[in-house]
Amino acid sequence: MVRSPLTPQERERGERLGRLLREARGARSMVEVAAVAGLSAxxxxxxxxxxxxxxxFFTVAALAGALGLSMDEIAARCVLVPV
Structure with missing residues (x-):
């Protein structure tokens, strides 16, 4: 199955998620956080x-748990608001 190209909005939402996770991770290493979440670094x-x-979804939920974030907070900070 061929995956459809991502829209600019999907890319922006992914970038926001990445920034949020980096901020929440702080000084902890990727390896440490990934291990707690049950993911690879x-x-x-x-x-x-x-x-x-x-x-x-389950990957984001695992990271949220490992970083002490709520899914509501992730959704609120990553959603794109139309201008």
């Missing part, structure tokens, strides 16, 4: 850098 790296702008 490479997966976290891809999300934080925007190379994986549409991670699965």
């Amino acid at each position: 490479e997966t976290l790296r891809k999300i934080e850098t925007g190379r994986a702008p549409t991670p699965a």
Whole structure:
């Protein structure tokens, strides 16, 4: 199955998610946070850098738990508001 190209809005939302996760991670290493979330450090790296702008819900939920973020906070900070 071929995946449709991402829209500019999807890319922007992914970049916002990456920034939020980097900020929440603070001084903790990617390896540490990824291990707590049950993910590979490479997966976290891809999300934080925007190379994986549409991670699965359960991946985001695991990262939220590992970083002490609520899903509501993630949704509020990553949603794009039309101008």
